[in-house]
Amino acid sequence: MAQDATTPWRLYGKDPRFISPDQQYRIDYGEPGEIAMGGPWSADALLIDAAGREILLSSMGAGPPVWQTDSRYLALPVWTRSRQQQLMVVDVVEKKIRIYAQTFSVLMLETFQGTLIGGVNSPKYRTSDLAFDITKKKVQEERALM
Numbered sequence: 001m002a003q004d005a006t007t008p009w010r011l012y013g014k015d016p017r018f019i020s021p022d023q024q025y026r027i028d029y030g031e032p033g034e035i036a037m038g039g040p041w042s043a044d045a046l047l048i049d050a051a052g053r054e055i056l057l058s059s060m061g062a063g064p065p066v067w068q069t070d071s072r073y074l075a076l077p078v079w080t081r082s083r084q085q086q087l088m089v090v091d092v093v094e095k096k097i098r099i100y101a102q103t104f105s106v107l108m109l110e111t112f113q114g115t116l117i118g119g120v121n122s123p124k125y126r127t128s129d130l131a132f133d134i135t136k137k138k139v140q141e142e143r144a145l146m
Contacts, residue, residue, distance in 0.1 A: 007063075007064065007108065008040035008041070008062060008063065008064075008077075008106045008107070008108055009039075009040050009041065010041070011029055011032045011041055011043065011063060015064065017064055017065060017066060017067070018065065019067075020067045020071040020074070020092075021067055021069060021070070021071045022070075022071040023050075024049065024050045024071065024092075025047060025048065025049055025050070025071070025074070025092060026047075026048050027045060027046065027047055027048070027057075027065050027074060027076065028045075028046045028048055028054075029043040029044065029045055029046070029061060029063070030043045030044030030045075030046070031043060031044075035079060035083055036083065040062060040106050041062065041063075042060050042061065042062055042079050043061055043062075044056060044058070044059050044061060045057040045058045045061025045062075045065075045076060045078070047074070047090060047092075047145070055145060055146065057076070057078075057088065057090060057097065058076075058078045058088060060078050060079035060080075061076055061077075061078055061079075061088075062076065062077040062078060062079055062085060062107070063076060063077065063109075064076075064108065064109055065109065066109040066110065066111060066112045066117065066119070067112060068112040068113070068114075069112065069113060071092070072091060072092060072093050073089055073090065073091055073092070073112060073134070074089070074090040074092070075087055075088070075089050075090075075109055075112055075117050075134075076088050076090075076109070077104070077106075077107040077109065078099065080103065084103040084104065084105070085103065085104045085105070085106060085107050086099050086100055086101070086102065086103055086104070086140070087099070087100045087102070087104075087107070087117065087132060088100075089117075089134055090145060091145070092145070095144060095145040095146075096142060096143070096144060096145055097141075097142070097143050097144070097145050098134075098139045098141070098142050099139070099140050099141040099142075100132075100134070100137050100138065100139055100140060101137070101138040101139065101140035102132075102137060102138070104121045104122070104130075105121055105122040105125075105126075106121070106122050107119060107120070107121055107130065108120040108121075109130075115133050115134045115135045116131060116132070116133050116134075117130065117131075117132040117133075117134065118130060118131055118132075
């Protein structure tokens with residue numbers, strides 16, 4: 001893995017994946033901390049628009065995030081209180097945040113084409129591929145992007 005890439009265990013603040021393909025949005029993180037000793041990190045996840053307006057997406061954000069190729073959606077892992085992860089998808093067109101019900105160990109998101117998010121669940125132990133279609137999964141929570 002390149003030294004200039006964000007992983008579930010390493011936050012790299014200048015990762016180009018933080019910027020939307022259309023350059024209108026970027027994600028930024030607050031000071032990261034470990035979920036558990038030696039574990040993946042967690043931090044405040046902020047969406048910043050072209051005007052510089054910051055919106056707190058989650059106080060338990062994780063990474064890496066991934067933007068859909070047309071910049072409509074941003075997907076990022078978020079931690080639950082039980083130290084599992086869920087997928088958060090931000091729709092910047094409809095101004096909505098959706099958190100999906102399915103839980104994961106540790107996500108390493110890699111692609112977002114159309115409505116399909118690709119990556120790996122649990123990249124270090126009992127690895128499994130992730131193919132997550134946002135139109136076919138149960139939404140646990142939906143709220144306005146404010």
